[in-house]
Amino acid sequence: MAGFTIGFGYGPRAPFATDPAASRGRLNPEPDSPTRTAFQRDRDRIIHSTAFRRLKDKTQVFLFDEGDHYRTRLTHTIEVAQIARAIARALALDDDLAEAIALAHDLGHTPFGHAGERALAAAMAGHGGFDHNAQSLRVVTRLERRYPEFDGLNLSWETLEGLVKHNGPLVDAAGRPLVAPDRPLPYAVRAYAAEHDLELATFAGPEAQAAALADDIAYDAHDIDDGLRAGLLTVEGLRDVPFLAALIERVEARWPGLERPRFINEIVRHVITAMIEDVIGEAVHRLDALGASSAEAIRAADRPLFAFSPAIAEADRAIKAHLKVHVYRHPRVMEVMHRAEDVVRRLHGRYWHDAAALPEEWRRGLEGADEERRARRIADFLAGMTDRYALREYQRLFDVVPELG
Known part of the structure; x- marks a missing residue:
């Protein structure tokens, strides 16, 4: 690490970056592409997948009919990918791999965000459970059916590893x-x-760790933005978080009397910039202390090498605590999410007790199947739904349009 400098372009990769030419390959061997690296192919396959397109109609925090300007699961994913690329480029990592992991990280999310996940996890408690991170892996390894030779997208080992372990070791x-x-x-x-x-x-590896931090940064920034737009947050309330108070004061001093939309954007922009710069600085410090000379050394370390500094880690916790109280647990949001949970719960119950209610392609092969296989098929079907499709299915099966808002 001695002499390592931060870069901002397409120069040589750092010695600890993941080398696409040395990828551990794919479960189903394929010829190399003459025009793209292994990780560029992974990114492209994710973008062209059906599951990726469905993210446009899946809830982030606010439902699709509450406003056109709120984030969806797709726009959240795009923002995470942009931040992951920014961190990866500055640290001379493989930014294609960082982007691929970011683009795939939420493919397994249910309709209605975490409300749908809670309902499906409860329904699947006796059948192996449900977890959206694990479901993302299932989507890219089994459920996507685009290629004649294999199920899934047959992504590189490094992309799959990053998808599964971006939040740390599992065992x-x-x-x-x-x-x-x-x-x-x-x-x-x-x-x-x-x-x-x-x-x-x-x-x-390093790119996956960068993508995980990008997810945290995107959550903090866009949930502040959406919360302010929705009237659930106030600028005065945000001053209760010292990190945000300092940024707000900086914006006010630089642009006194700035109109509200521009003011909100400046706050969000400052949050993203400050957190990205902190991640880069902390990574350089930790990488230098370890003397990391390879991606394998980063994997073998006893702690993540990409992280917030202690001060920004505390700011991140404070932001999330503020958002939890004023946005995620706001009575208006909770009422909608409780109703959304009930939609998923009732759909699951109907499919479980009446397999004929499933579309024909999802019923195929279930006759005589054991309970575990039947439960997993229903979970796969439900998890893949968009918000709109779930509401249409509810109307089809129960002859009533659910009122969520």
Whole structure:
């Protein structure tokens, strides 16, 4: 790391960046592309997938009919990818890999955001559970059906590893789950790891760690933006978070009397810039201390090498705590989400007790299937729904239009 400098273009990669030419390959071997690296192909396959297109009609925080300017799961994903690329480029990582992981990280999300996930996780409690991160892996390894030779997208090992482990190792050295020690790993992870070892006891590579931080930054910034637009947050209330108070004062001093839309944008822009710059600086500090000379050294480290500094980590916690109280748990949002949970819960119950209610292509092969297989098929179908499709299915099956708002 001695002498390493931050870069802003397409220069040589850092020695600890993941080298696409040295990729560990794909579960199903394919010839190399003459025009694209392995990670560029992964990114392109994700963008062209059906699951990626469906993200445009999946809830982030606010439902699609509450306004055209609020984030959807798709616009959130695009913002995460942009921030991941910014961090990766500045640190001379493989920005195509960082972008691919960011673009795929939410493909397994249910309709209605975390409300739909809560309902589906409860319904699947006795059948291996449900987790949107694990479902993202299932989407790209099994559920997408675009190629004649294999199910899924047949992504590179490094992209799959980053998708599964971007938040850290899943098991300890003895194979015991780390996140929920009293429960087995999510079904989709266990099923895939049985045929393709993603080294679940180590940290992910540098690009995946950058993508994970990009997700945090995007959440903080765009939920402040959407919360202010929705009237759930106030600028005065944001001053309760010291980090935000300092940024607000800076904007007010530079542009006194700035009109509200521009003022909100400046706050959001300052949040993103400050957090990206902090991640870059902290990464340089940690990489220099480790003397990391390869992506493998980063995987083998005993802590993430890409992280917020202690001060910004505290600011991130404070922002999320403020958002939890004033946005995510706001009575207006909670009322809508409770109704959305009920939609998913009732749809699951109907499909479980009446398989004929499923579309024909999803019923195929279920006759005589055991409960685990039937439960997983229903979960796959429900998780893939957009908000609009879930509401249409509800109307079809129960002959009533659910009122969410």
